[in-house]
Amino acid sequence: MPTQWESLANEHILGIAPYEPGKPIEELEREFGIHDAIKLASNENPLPPSDRVRQAIVTALAALNRYPDGSGFYLRQALAKKHGVSPEQIVLGNGSNELIELLVRAFLRPGDEAIVPHPSFVVYPMIVQAAGGVRVMVMLKDYRLDLEAMARALTPLTKLVFIANPNNPTATIVTAEEVEHFMARVPERTIVVFDEAYIEFAMGPDFPETLAYVKQGRKVIVLRTFSKAASLAGLRVGYGIADADAIALMNRIRQPFNVNSLAQAAALAALDDEPHVLECVRTIEAGRHFLYEEFKALGLQYVPSRANFILVDAGRSAADIYQRLLKEGVIVRPMTPFGMETALRVTVGTPEENRKLVRAFRAVLGKPSA
Numbered sequence: 484m485p486t487q488w489e490s491l492a493n494e495h496i497l498g499i500a501p502y503e504p505g506k507p508i509e510e511l512e513r514e515f516g517i518h519d520a521i522k523l524a525s526n527e528n529p530l531p532p533s534d535r536v537r538q539a540i541v542t543a544l545a546a547l548n549r550y551p552d553g554s555g556f557y558l559r560q561a562l563a564k565k566h567g568v569s570p571e572q573i574v575l576g577n578g579s580n581e582l583i584e585l586l587v588r589a590f591l592r593p594g595d596e597a598i599v600p601h602p603s604f605v606v607y608p609m610i611v612q613a614a615g616g617v618r619v620m621v622m623l624k625d626y627r628l629d630l631e632a633m634a635r636a637l638t639p640l641t642k643l644v645f646i647a648n649p650n651n652p653t654a655t656i657v658t659a660e661e662v663e664h665f666m667a668r669v670p671e672r673t674i675v676v677f678d679e680a681y682i683e684f685a686m687g688p689d690f691p692e693t694l695a696y697v698k699q700g701r702k703v704i705v706l707r708t709f710s711k712a713a714s715l716a717g718l719r720v721g722y723g724i725a726d727a728d729a730i731a732l733m734n735r736i737r738q739p740f741n742v743n744s745l746a747q748a749a750a751l752a753a754l755d756d757e758p759h760v761l762e763c764v765r766t767i768e769a770g771r772h773f774l775y776e777e778f779k780a781l782g783l784q785y786v787p788s789r790a791n792f793i794l795v796d797a798g799r800s801a802a803d804i805y806q807r808l809l810k811e812g813v814i815v816r817p818m819t820p821f822g823m824e825t826a827l828r829v830t831v832g833t834p835e836e837n838r839k840l841v842r843a844f845r846a847v848l849g850k851p852s853a
């Protein structure tokens with residue numbers, strides 16, 4: 484029986500499974516009687532923002548009585564310069580998540596199809612469904628987006644295609660060559676969204692330069708964020724880059740003050756802080772290699788990662804291992820909701836956190852400690 488409120492609701496949202504946010508770390512410590520718990524569940528950057536970013540935030544505090552700059556003038560100008568586009572080609576969002584919502588609302592008409600890889604970011608199908616669109620789910624192949632199968636799924640009704648690169652939760656990439664083949668098959672009426680939240684961790688000669696498609700005038704929207712490599716997940720700021728006409732449409736439905744003034748100030752300072760990003764990328768790279776070696780020693784299979792997280796196949800119930808790791812004070816993400824019954828996604832942490840994760844795995848798997 485639907486509740487009275489459900490019978491009043493927009494019918495498109497009724498089929499959507501509610502997002503299950505994790506518990507705050509303090510609550511978990513209380514529940515399990517543990518302390519010094521660590522969270523490696525949300526792909527956050529283990530390093531806090533740099534002093535220069537914190538200073539920018541402190542400076543901006545004095546003007547909190549004012550509304551933020553609704554156009555994000557300086558931040559868009561700096562981003563435009565960095566990427567070699569015009570400020571009119573950039574839209575700011577309350578995290579790149581908000582931009583996924585804005586672009587779906589701007590472009591997806593009820594009944595339009597959106598091609599969504601699976602398993603991938605759960606936000607894509609959720610927002611498509613909420614907008615009355617049709618989700619066309621295309622399974623990954625060998626933990627990677629299957630661009631061949633995604634191209635075959637294109638129909639005259641396809642309005643949007645989502646490409647998370649690197650993909651969450653598998654941390655694999657699609658290459659420049661694969662993307663080039665795919666783009667050659669995408670018709671003019673279809674918009675391709677490249678979600679590059681983890682791009683800083685993935686750089687290499689095989690990684691596609693998707694901004695080139697924007698500059699060629701293709702129907703492409705590139706999404707980036709300050710949440711991952713820039714250590715600013717808590718402030719919520721991301722951006723989209725596309726043709727100025729596409730951005731203008733997204734701006735029509737954007738809340739004027741969607742990005743707060745502390746977030747704008749911090750993001751602007753973070754853009755000037757290459758050394759911080761480099762340090763994070765190096766920390767993550769070293770952490771990945773440390774964890775690969777330890778996982779091998781523990782007999783755990785993993786998917787080599789191009790991001791700040793690793794998909795691990797424990798070979799037995801991930802839900803069970805997740806619960807046992809919790810008792811060891813380590814929070815990871817079981818992939819059970821994706822139908823991957825034995826897989827866990829672990830975020831790469833600081834060296835100390837990574838060692839704690841390994842100790843917890845050892846205890847849970849009943850392996851003698853090294």
Ligand SMILES: *Cc1c(COP(=O)(O)O)cnc(C)c1O
Nearest residue numbers: 578579580604651680708710721
């Ligand atoms: C973490 C993540 C984001 C970032 O979202 P924000 O709203 O910018 O914090 C975007 N896409 C994917 C696939 C992610 O995993």
